[in-house]
Amino acid sequence: MTKRDITHTRLLQHGLDIISVNGFAGATLGGLAERANVSKSGVFVHFGSAEALRLELLKTAADLARQAIIEPAFQAPAGLQRLRRLFELWLGWAPRSGLPGGCPFVSATAEFDDVDGAVRDYVVATLDGFIGLLVREIQEAQKLRELRGDLDAKNLAWQLFGLYNTHHTLQRLMRDEQADLIALQGFETLIQASMGPGK
Amino acid sequence: MTKRDITHTRLLQHGLDIISVNGFAGATLGGLAERANVSKSGVFVHFGSAEALRLELLKTAADLARQAIIEPAFQAPAGLQRLRRLFELWLGWAPRSGLPGGCPFVSATAEFDDVDGAVRDYVVATLDGFIGLLVREIQEAQKLRELRGDLDAKNLAWQLFGLYNTHHTLQRLMRDEQADLIALQGFETLIQASMGPGK
């Protein structure tokens, strides 16, 4: 591992901290340089542009999320068990991965949903991929007769996305101690409504 | 209505447009000045500081939301009917109020959830008030035996908050034409699960 990679990795880590607390708009070259005790041009040469820095930070966040959520969840058996594990690991993955603030993808979604560009495209693709993962697991659970066959998998997946946002807002904005409880109960409510004998 | 108020109102309207598309970080004095064809110092003297501008924009957004959601919804009879009306009017209230982009409160939540200050406090208070409104309506529906008496009103209210976020992301980030459909179906799913005979 060359010197370059070491510094590069350290810059990315500090950059993620900034994004987690201050969002992507707060991830500036100068600010990152100061926090990492590097010169501003030193940071610049590592990424080529501010836009590239933000994009790379987002990709790093996606890697972190994969490690924190998807990889461990896939040790559970396919179907409802894995779906539940995915949801549980989804909640609070950011602090569990060492980030000091909120989820970078929640920030990115809000900041770029009306701003075209490479960052937006990457957010869309990543979210699309993750929702697709949930959908496939729901469909697997349907095949296994753990969930009703007539329900809309995409629908349920996006309900879970909503619950994730609920949890995030309760946790970080409202500082509500019941955040975990409400999100997990919400999950069970949805699953209960999706079991039973079918219509 | 004095000249000052006229300009002030115009500035707020343009400011809301900026926030809706670029978030609060994008609402700068210079940018607002250019858009409104006013000098930068002209904008400054109207608000006193950039922080005050953002706070006032947020309050204006809250007023807009009240007019677009709460006022019309309260013409429906209390209980489940009013709750459904509240939810329906909640979805897409921003474009319906003339805003060109997303919901200012979604932006504010993401941008300020880890940043202390007056803006954060106002977001917390406003969201708290709105959730409280939902909770009271749910409880009213419980009294009227439209919803099960044993369910947790706060829980359901936050489920609806999640659905609102789902709708917002589907609409603006994913540009999914099924956004309305999925959100409304989600509402009915939750209500169905909250009716029935009680445990």
Added chain:
DNA sequence: GCCAAAAATGCACGACCGTGCTATTTAATC
């Protein structure tokens, strides 16, 4: 229509933004 008050402008300021280029330091290779 005049005149005081109000509103908006012009200009300047220090700070920070992103981006280049050159110089210097540091690391890897023989």
Added chain:
DNA sequence: GATTAAATAGCACGGTCGTGCATTTTTGGC
């Protein structure tokens, strides 16, 4: 350990940020 290449620092640039103040324009009351 000397040499070469890689990595970082220093510095300068135009642009925008928020903020102040003096000046000019506009407005409203008489």
